[in-house]
Amino acid sequence: MTELIQWLFNNWLLIVIPVLTFLTAYIVGIWLRRKSFDAFNRWSLKSKWFGTQLVIETFRNPFLHWFILLGLYLAVYVSVLDPEYKLIAGRIVSTLFLISIMLAIITLCEKLIKFYLTKRELFRAQIPLMVNIVRVTVIIVGLLIILDIWGMPTTPLILLLAAALLVAVFALRDTLPNLFYGANIAWSEQIKKGDFIETETGESGYITALNWRNTEIKTLEGSLTIIPNTVLARTRVINYGHPLKKASSPFHFYTRLTSKQLTGLKANNLQELAELLKGASESIIYYHTHNFLEEHNYLTPEPANDFALWVSDSLGHEILGERLASIDAFDYPSLDALKMRLIGVITDYMAHNPDDRRAPSGEAFHFIRSKIVILPTSYIAHDLREFIEVMKKITIDSIFYHIFEARLRLKKGSNDFSAWIEDCLGDKDLANKIAHLDPYTYTLEGLRSNIIEIVEKHTL
Amino acid sequence: MEENNNKQSKSKIQDYEPIVGRSYIEELRMLGDNLNNKVIQNINSTYVGGGVAEILDHLVPLVNQLGVDMRWDVIHGNNEFFTITKKIHNAIHGVQENITSDDFDLFMETTRQNARNLKLYGDIIFVHDPQPIALVDQKERIGRKWAWRCHIDASSPDETVWNFLHRFIIHYDAAVFSAPNFARQLTIPQFLISPSIDPLSDKNKELSxxxxxxxxxxxxxxxxxxxxxxxxxxxxxxxxxxxxxxxxxxxxxxxxxxxxxxxxxxxxxxxxxxxxxxxxxxxxxxxxxxxxxxxxxxxxxxxxxxxxxxxxxxxxxxxxxxxxxxxxxxxxxxxxxxxxxxxxxxxxxxxxxxxxxxxxxxxxxxxxxxxxxxxxxxxxxxxxxxxxxFLITRHVKDYLLLFLSLYYPDDVIYL
The missing domain is CATH 3.40.50.2000 (Glycogen Phosphorylase B;)
Structure with missing residues (x-):
């Protein structure tokens, strides 16, 4: 004991210098922390970046630890310890310093990941995975540096890690682009869950899920379409945003297909035409006043009805042809009223024109009636945006059914679209706009475009 | 009696989507769904040569692809039988032909032989042209739905021949003609179904x-x-x-x-x-x-x-x-x-x-x-x-509508 005291007495300077060095570093550390964190706080107040607070919170305590470790390192350095012990002590201090930095970086990254990714749905579920990836990466890098500090060979480990990385990249070569584009889509926030999108490749529907690999959309037919993120990122996408007002009950699109039934009845002159018209059923009147519209839907304006065409082309009664052509089916509430008008025009003409010439051989007027099969399609609209999108896709048979058949043949009084918009969406103004459109003055494709345009203008 | 169920069309039903649109094909599939429990048996007189065989050759595989079990059988006859049916064919066209009562007897005898040999398995039996027309005599025995498809211009037929055919036609549930002026006044429903072209066939496809x-x-x-x-x-x-x-x-x-x-x-x-x-x-x-x-x-x-x-x-x-x-x-x-x-x-x-x-x-x-x-x-x-x-897809649609119509007599059918 006395030897130790004697030694301390003789060599007190050897003790005091390292201790003073340590204490100096510690005091400088405390002073520097105060100054620098005051500066950080001022910067934090000015900065709009929320991350400044996270940086300050994370580094406040480790900052002091680092000066303690710096003090220890300097104390060892100025001490009279054997160089071998100095080296070991220096490595230990450096290792502790590195571990402290690693912990601080991991803590900061975790906070930043949680702060940013919680806001993005695509990443929310992946936060634990991301945190673990950061932890492992920092620990591996730190471990390599520590090994280097202790003079151990790191090259084999680096090579091993590089090989593992290459294998992982190769195995995920198809998935990685999707992950990349998925991150890009989610980060840009140009599309979100619930948006209605339409791609240039023809897919359209509401986004039901965004995940790392792909984006799921529910189409208007009700099916689920999965689009890989690489495809979505490279194609032109129209985002219509969130759904509009939902209808109280959805619009189910139907279609109708027609078969033509021959009656065996034929007229060779006006007299026979008028007589046969009197006994003609509604389906015959309907067929001959709508057939040309459907069969020649590419022509504008369409000749109005088969009777007008026949009396002009086959009988040469062009004035009567014009009168019959000018009868607009849109003006008549029922097929019976339309029939009576046709008969009236023909009999009136006959009363003033007794020349009842016969049609040339082979050009008799054959009475045909249409038989319709009505089928539900898979298309349903819950709002006007869905309605527009379905209108772009359905066949002209479906449009024909909801506009022409509904009003005259099925005696609903109006077209189905107007009825739904008024009854289920409460939009009388839009319903009237469509109801007042005279469908007989358009081609069926023209009618489709007009309805879409009216609804689009109204919706926007 | 062999059945020609192995014929394969080069074109698939989805190949027509770019031409007529996806929705059109979807509608065909919907129609097909309503007939998927029915077997449709086509009967004509030859698998090769002639317009009817050509149409069926293209049409049957397409209808099958819509989930409808459509098959195709032929009747058999000797040269004498087919000479008579050729005369009948011409007479429907309005050509004056000398057809004797012996000819009609031979026609009926061949039909009876075919009725014995040919298995009539279809829920709908779809008979093409005059050669197999008299098979409808079996309707009383086996029931089923029967339709007769007349591919010939019957606007001004020889009256003797028409009267002979008429007694069979009226037992069918429906008759089908290609043009309005081909039709006659009949007591059974008559449908207008025009022939068609195949836009993907060699005769109509795009050429360089x-x-x-x-x-x-x-x-x-x-x-x-x-x-x-x-x-x-x-x-x-x-x-x-x-x-x-x-x-x-x-x-x-x-x-x-x-x-x-x-x-x-x-x-x-x-x-x-x-x-x-x-x-x-x-x-x-x-x-x-x-x-x-x-x-x-x-x-x-x-x-x-x-x-x-x-x-x-x-x-x-x-x-x-x-x-x-x-x-x-x-x-x-x-x-x-x-x-x-x-x-x-x-x-x-x-x-x-x-x-x-x-x-x-x-x-x-x-x-x-x-x-x-x-x-x-x-x-x-x-x-x-x-x-x-006039495309084959419209032809397919019309045939499917015809088959459905046999079960629904009303003018408006809700499926």
């Missing part, structure tokens, strides 16, 4: 300029001169000499060439004679090309139609005249006589020009050769018209 060029070179046709074309077999009813006469009127004022392309029929001894007449009439005129095209030269016909400036169909009598639809599909302006099913395809001044005489044909040809914009407008309209009304 190189192929068209090589076909024109092979037939030594001037590629710089406007071309008037008529495609039809050499038959007086197609009036090839009248076509040449109309061309000669046009040629006086317009520098152009005429191509008469067609074949001769082995069962028509007149066709060689008609070909000779056309060749004689054309001799000495280097602008008239009478081309004898071998059977199966669909690509060649397609190339000629695509190279033509105006396509003519100056038939005196015509069944349906699908060469008109073929021309319209290729967006060609058409001049045609208003006979048979041509009036369904050519709406005068909308999808082509109708004529009724040689002079009328010449006038219309001049109009189209000198008014390119008008000719193009007619061609475009014609293409749309065929797309809407």
């Amino acid at each position: 300029a190189e192929i068209i060029h090589s076909v024109l070179s092979r037939y030594k046709l001037n590629q710089d001169k406007p071309m008037i074309l008529q495609v039809s077999r050499f038959d007086r009813l197609k009036d090839p000499v009248g076509v040449i006469a109309a061309f000669e009127m046009v040629r006086k004022n317009i520098d152009c060439q005429l191509v008469l392309a067609g074949g001769t029929a082995t069962d028509d001894p007149e066709s060689e004679e008609v070909l000779k007449e056309a060749q004689d009439r054309a001799s000495g005129n280097s602008d008239i090309h009478v081309l004898l095209i071998p059977p199966g030269s669909d690509i060649e016909i397609n190339a000629l139609q695509r190279a033509a400036t105006v396509i003519l169909q100056k038939s005196i009598k015509e069944g349906f005249g699908l060469t008109v639809s073929e021309a319209l599909w290729k967006k060609k302006p058409v001049v045609a006589t208003g006979v048979g099913g041509i009036t369904l395809q050519v709406k005068h001044k909308f999808t082509g020009l109708l004529c009724h005489s040689i002079e009328g044909a010449a006038y219309s040809l001049r109009q189209l050769l000198t008014n390119k914009e008008y000719a193009n407008w007619l061609g475009q309209n014609g293409h749309q018209h065929v797309k809407q009304n």
Whole structure:
């Protein structure tokens, strides 16, 4: 004991210098922390970046630890310890310093990941995975540096890690682009869950899920379409945003297909035409006043009805042809009223024109009636945006059914679209706009475009 | 009795989506879904040769792809039987034929033999043309739904033959005709179903300029001169000499060439004679090309139609005249006589020009050769018209609607 005291007495300077060095570093550390964190706080107040607070919170305590470790390192350095012990002590201090930095970086990254990714749905579920990836990466890098500090060979480990990385990249070569584009889509926030999108490749529907690999959309037919993120990122996408007002009950699109039934009845002159018209059923009147519209839907304006065409082309009664052509089916509430008008025009003409010439051989007027099969399609609209999108896709048979058949043949009084918009969406103004459109003055494709345009203008 | 269920069409139903649209094919599938518990048995007299076999060959696989079990059987008969059925065929067309009571007896006896040998398994038995028509006698025994498809122009048939057929027709649940004027007054429902063309077949598919060029070179046709074309077999009813006469009127004022392309029929001894007449009439005129095209030269016909400036169909009598639809599909302006099913395809001044005489044909040809914009407008309209009304997909739809109609008598059917 006395030897130790004697030694301390003789060599007190050897003790005091390292201790003073340590204490100096510690005091400088405390002073520097105060100054620098005051500066950080001022910067934090000015900065709009929320991350400044996270940086300050994370580094406040480790900052002091680092000066303690710096003090220890300097104390060892100025001490009279054997160089071998100095080296070991220096490595230990450096290792502790590195571990402290690693912990601080991991803590900061975790906070930043949680702060940013919680806001993005695509990443929310992946936060634990991301945190673990950061932890492992920092620990591996730190471990390599520590090994280097202790003079151990790191090259084999680096090579091993590089090989593992290459294998992982190769195995995920198809998935990685999707992950990349998925991150890009989610980060840009140009599309979100619930948006209605339409791609240039023809897919359209509401986004039901965004995940790392792909984006799921529910189409208007009700099916689920999965689009890989690489495809979505490279194609032109129209985002219509969130759904509009939902209808109280959805619009189910139907279609109708027609078969033509021959009656065996034929007229060779006006007299026979008028007589046969009197006994003609509604389906015959309907067929001959709508057939040309459907069969020649590419022509504008369409000749109005088969009777007008026949009396002009086959009988040469062009004035009567014009009168019959000018009868607009849109003006008549029922097929019976339309029939009576046709008969009236023909009999009136006959009363003033007794020349009842016969049609040339082979050009008799054959009475045909249409038989319709009505089928539900898979298309349903819950709002006007869905309605527009379905209108772009359905066949002209479906449009024909909801506009022409509904009003005259099925005696609903109006077209189905107007009825739904008024009854289920409460939009009388839009319903009237469509109801007042005279469908007989358009081609069926023209009618489709007009309805879409009216609804689009109204919706926007 | 063998069944022809292994025939495979080259085209798949989805191959038609780019032409008619996805929704159209979806509607066909919906119709098919409503018939997927029914077996439809087609019965005709041959698997090969003739328009009916050609239609069924394309149509049956497409209907099968829609989930409908459609099959195809043929009846058998000796040469004598088929000689009689040929006479019946001609008589329906209005040709005077000498058909004796022995002939009718043989017809009935062959039908009875077929009824014994042929398994009638279909829920719907779809009989084509007159040869198997009397099989409907089995309806009383086995029931089922029966439909008769008449592919022939029956607008002015021989009354004796029609009366003989009529007693069978009225036992069917429905009859089907190709044009309104082919129909007769019957007590059973009659449907109008037009024939169709297949846009994906060799005869109608798109061709490259190189192929068209090589076909024109092979037939030594001037590629710089406007071309008037008529495609039809050499038959007086197609009036090839009248076509040449109309061309000669046009040629006086317009520098152009005429191509008469067609074949001769082995069962028509007149066709060689008609070909000779056309060749004689054309001799000495280097602008008239009478081309004898071998059977199966669909690509060649397609190339000629695509190279033509105006396509003519100056038939005196015509069944349906699908060469008109073929021309319209290729967006060609058409001049045609208003006979048979041509009036369904050519709406005068909308999808082509109708004529009724040689002079009328010449006038219309001049109009189209000198008014390119008008000719193009007619061609475009014609293409749309065929797309809407005369493609095989429409034919499939009409058949499926017919089968459904057999179970639903009302004019409006909700499925």
